Amino acid sequence: MKIGAIIAFFLLFTIIIALPPLVLQYSGNGNLLNTGFWTIFFFISVLTLLVLMLMMIVYQKNAEYFAQAFLGGTTIKILGCLIFILVFLANNKVNKLIFGADFFYIYLLNTGFEIYVLLRNLRHKNLR
Numbered sequence: 001m002k003i004g005a006i007i008a009f010f011l012l013f014t015i016i017i018a019l020p021p022l023v024l025q026y027s028g029n030g031n032l033l034n035t036g037f038w039t040i041f042f043f044i045s046v047l048t049l050l051v052l053m054l055m056m057i058v059y060q061k062n063a064e065y066f067a068q069a070f071l072g073g074t075t076i077k078i079l080g081c082l083i084f085i086l087v088f089l090a091n092n093k094v095n096k097l098i099f100g101a102d103f104f105y106i107y108l109l110n111t112g113f114e115i116y117v118l119l120r121n122l123r124h125k126n127l128r
Contacts (some may be wrong), residue, residue, distance in 0.1 A: 004054050004118060010052060014045050017109050034094050037102050043084055048110040049076050052117060059121060070118050074111070081107060 058069035
């Protein structure tokens with residue numbers, strides 16, 4: 001998969017996962033979203049995009065290290081998210097249950113997209 005295709009898929013994916021929160025916000029159920037939901041959403045999305053770009057650069061330079069780049073990128077992503085969450089929670093008063101649901105909605109779907117890219121690239125590697 002080329003970097004341009006990954007960016008296009010990622011933008012489409014980001015729009016798709018942004019639709020349910022937008023519907024909640026504009027249908028009067030905004031109480032199910034934290035006040036900083038969009039801050040968390042964009043932080044995790046940008047971090048995921050950076051990790052994907054790093055993985056693809058490693059894949060293009062040396063495909064043998066792609067799995068290690070994926071694991072390293074995922075570790076960097078989770079550590080970055082944890083630090084961001086600690087700072088966010090220290091500065092904002094939030095409902096913990098709603099915050100947890102919002103965070104895991106964003107984080108797990110983005111991680112799922114990373115795994116999809118990993119499997120797609122490994123499948124192409126095996127077909128050669």
